[in-house]
Amino acid sequence: MIGRESIRIDEVSMTYGSSKILDSVSLSIGKGSVVTMVGPNGCGKTTLLKIINNLLKPDKGRVLVEGMEVNSMPSHRLARIMGYVPQGHRISFPFKVRDVVITGRMPYISAFSSPKREDLERTEQALSLVGISGLADQPYTQISGGERQLVMIARAMVQQPSVLLLDEPTSYLDFKNQISTLKMIKEISRNRGVTVVMTLHDPNHALMFSDEIVLLRKLNGSREENVIAFGSPNETMTPQNIQAAYGMEVEILDVRGRKLLLPV
Amino acid sequence: MYTRIGIRAKLLEVLRPLLFLSRGRWLLFFALLMPLPAFLISMNIGTYPVSGLELAEIILSRLMGHDLRLPTVYDTVVFNIRLPRILLAMMVGAALSISGATLQGIFRNPLVSPFILGLSSGAAFGAALAMSVFPWMPLQIGAFAFSLLAVGSAYLMARSKGEVAVISLVLAGVVVSSVFGALLAIVQFAVDARSLQSIVYWNMGTLSTASWSKVEIAAPWVLAGCLMLIALRWRLNVLALGEEEARSVGMNLERYKFVFIVTATLVASAVVAVAGIIGLVGLIVPHMVRMVFGPDHRILIPLSVTVGASFLVLVDDVARAAFSFEVPVGIITTLLGAPVFIYLLRKTRSGGWE
Ligand SMILES: Nc1ncnc2c1ncn2[C@@H]1O[C@H](COP(=O)(O)OP(=O)(O)OP(=O)(O)O)[C@@H](O)[C@H]1O
Ligand SMILES: [Mg+2]
Numbered sequence: 001m002i003g004r005e006s007i008r009i010d011e012v013s014m015t016y017g018s019s020k021i022l023d024s025v026s027l028s029i030g031k032g033s034v035v036t037m038v039g040p041n042g043c044g045k046t047t048l049l050k051i052i053n054n055l056l057k058p059d060k061g062r063v064l065v066e067g068m069e070v071n072s073m074p075s076h077r078l079a080r081i082m083g084y085v086p087q088g089h090r091i092s093f094p095f096k097v098r099d100v101v102i103t104g105r106m107p108y109i110s111a112f113s114s115p116k117r118e119d120l121e122r123t124e125q126a127l128s129l130v131g132i133s134g135l136a137d138q139p140y141t142q143i144s145g146g147e148r149q150l151v152m153i154a155r156a157m158v159q160q161p162s163v164l165l166l167d168e169p170t171s172y173l174d175f176k177n178q179i180s181t182l183k184m185i186k187e188i189s190r191n192r193g194v195t196v197v198m199t200l201h202d203p204n205h206a207l208m209f210s211d212e213i214v215l216l217r218k219l220n221g222s223r224e225e226n227v228i229a230f231g232s233p234n235e236t237m238t239p240q241n242i243q244a245a246y247g248m249e250v251e252i253l254d255v256r257g258r259k260l261l262l263p264v
Numbered sequence: 265m266y267t268r269i270g271i272r273a274k275l276l277e278v279l280r281p282l283l284f285l286s287r288g289r290w291l292l293f294f295a296l297l298m299p300l301p302a303f304l305i306s307m308n309i310g311t312y313p314v315s316g317l318e319l320a321e322i323i324l325s326r327l328m329g330h331d332l333r334l335p336t337v338y339d340t341v342v343f344n345i346r347l348p349r350i351l352l353a354m355m356v357g358a359a360l361s362i363s364g365a366t367l368q369g370i371f372r373n374p375l376v377s378p379f380i381l382g383l384s385s386g387a388a389f390g391a392a393l394a395m396s397v398f399p400w401m402p403l404q405i406g407a408f409a410f411s412l413l414a415v416g417s418a419y420l421m422a423r424s425k426g427e428v429a430v431i432s433l434v435l436a437g438v439v440v441s442s443v444f445g446a447l448l449a450i451v452q453f454a455v456d457a458r459s460l461q462s463i464v465y466w467n468m469g470t471l472s473t474a475s476w477s478k479v480e481i482a483a484p485w486v487l488a489g490c491l492m493l494i495a496l497r498w499r500l501n502v503l504a505l506g507e508e509e510a511r512s513v514g515m516n517l518e519r520y521k522f523v524f525i526v527t528a529t530l531v532a533s534a535v536v537a538v539a540g541i542i543g544l545v546g547l548i549v550p551h552m553v554r555m556v557f558g559p560d561h562r563i564l565i566p567l568s569v570t571v572g573a574s575f576l577v578l579v580d581d582v583a584r585a586a587f588s589f590e591v592p593v594g595i596i597t598t599l600l601g602a603p604v605f606i607y608l609l610r611k612t613r614s615g616g617w618e
Contacts, residue, residue, distance in 0.1 A: 050508075053512055055508055055512060075511070075514045075516050076514040076516075077514075079512070079513050079514025080514070083512075084512040086509065086512075089505075089506065089509065091504065091505050091506060092372045092373055092504070093369075093372070093374070093554075093559035094558070095501065095504070095505070095558075095559055095560065096558070096560070099501060100505060103501055103502045103505060103509075103510075104513055106502050106510075106513040106514050106515055107513060107514035111496065111499070112495040112496065113498075114497070114498040114562055115498065159513060
């Protein structure tokens with residue numbers, strides 16, 4: 001499944017005000033792979049995801065998705081290729097969960113029309129895929145933060161994307177739901193060949209569920225690069241690299257053939 | 265290929281939802297058809313009450329050209345006074361409500377109304393200019409141009425880094441309103457007593473000067489604007505989830521915001537220009553509809569039209585018939601709307617709308 005290039009990030013730089021967040025980041029992400037970005041708070045993970053989704057324009061560099069530059073693509077075309085799940089999301093009006101999810105059909109619905117039966121069917125499918133069919137008629141304002149994250153994943157899925165961007169999809173989820181959601185994301189990738197780029201804070205989750213990991217650091221005005229390592233989980237998550245990213249010591253345990261990172 | 269049975273099956277399929285309507289559906293039908301009973305009730309209120317049957321008779325006699333069995337004064341009352349007034353009231357109510365509902369969706373806040381953004385102050389200033397300083401300028405154009413200017417500047421003032429914070433928006437609206445209020449005061453200060461009188465009267469918001477020509481001036485804008493907003497209504501659901509969320513599903517955000525703001529402003533200022541400033545309708549009606557039917561704009565937008573039309577025509581009945589003298593309808597809607605606003609404000613604080 002993993003093969004051709006899906007996303008190409010080409011020397012992307014980003015500055016907010018006077019602080020440089022991303023400095024000439026280049027990455028190539030294979031089609032159908034699950035890639036996790038790991039790094040300390042404020043190192044620019046969300047920024048990079050938004051640049052990939054053309055929600056932010058980089059100062060320099062460009063992003064290609066399936067060979068096309070994202071900022072020159074019509075917005076509805078990009079939205080048919082790429083779904084985005086934000087880090088946290090709240091709304092003012094108590095829309096039903098179903099009505100929130102169906103807005104993901106936007107790129108398929110022409111200006112003067114509303115969702116049709118097919119859009120509704122896809123919405124129901126996405127709700128059950130994510131396991132929240134029971135919430136369909138609940139007001140979005142009255143469900144938990146974790147449930148809202150699942151709703152936003154379902155919303156991204158009705159876009160029928162070939163690339164799924166998720167910003168900390170597990171941040172509000174409980175112990176068990178973190179694992180089941182990551183499993184689900186991986187299954188979506190495997191079953192449908194969807195390229196997944198996500199950010200996670202738990203390095204052990206990243207180890208368990210990623211094909212490749214991008215380990216990022218926060219720029220400190222030095223001549224260091226953002227990307228500490230990019231590659232297979234085992235190559236990336238070494239104690240030296242973790243030290244470089246977080247300035248913290250970790251130990252690597254081998255438990256039943258699986259690697260486990262433990263703070264010292 | 266359609267066989268007879270095929271057609272019958274098709275027909276059944278179409279009619280079935282009608283036969284097994286849930287309570288919510290009946291309510292929906294009632295709200296959609298509400299303008300009809302509101303119209304008939306309003307016809308029946310006044311010095312010369314006209315029942316539905318009498319109305320049919322009066323209209324028929326006009327169409328057919330035969331004599332009316334009722335006194336001819338009924339014909340005059342219906343055609344010259346009551347009909348234009350009722351139609352104008354309905355149009356104004358519909359326009360203010362749909363405009364309010366639209367802007368609330370765009371700014372993701374149920375407290376936003378066209379007047380909060382300074383539309384009314386801009387319109388009042390533009391209308392005053394047209395009535396006094398620039399008599400060559402049509403009132404409609406003056407009010408429209410300046411209300412657009414007011415809303416536009418409030419919006420631009422509140423905008424920073426591509427985000428429009430609700431609180432900045434409200435504050436910007438306050439500033440714009442004050443500025444246009446001050447400009448209006450200058451005009452009022454400078455003009456003669458007769459112009460001043462008409463400016464003040466215009467500002468009160470009344471339907472008592474309703475005429476066919478006013479109906480004709482506002483109707484095309486209101487009709488076109490309502491059709492546009494109804495056609496685009498689902499897009500408001502997408503927008504109401506947040507700007508980044510809308511963009512990430514491929515919405516051309518700036519274009520839609522522009523279209524919605526221009527249309528909502530156009531519709532509201534067209535009726536403000538013919539009826540003056542009738543306050544808080546754009547807040548009360550969408551709120552009532554949301555309470556019963558929820559926030560989905562696919563339902564909210566069309567129902568704002570029908571409920572808004574019915575609401576204002578009924579309130580206007582009170583304005584013209586409840587007291588021994590006629591009260592400007594804007595005063596009543598504002599007094600009615602204040603508690604709704606306070607209620608919404610408290611609810612927003614408590615997080616219900618967050
Ligand atoms: N709109 C903005 N204006 C100015 N600075 C910003 C803006 N958005 C982010 N930043 C800064 O850019 C840096 C990177 O932010 P970003 O949200 O990409 O970090 P992150 O890696 O996603 O962090 P976290 O793990 O906490 O989510 C942070 O230092 C943040 O303060
Ligand atoms: Mg982040």
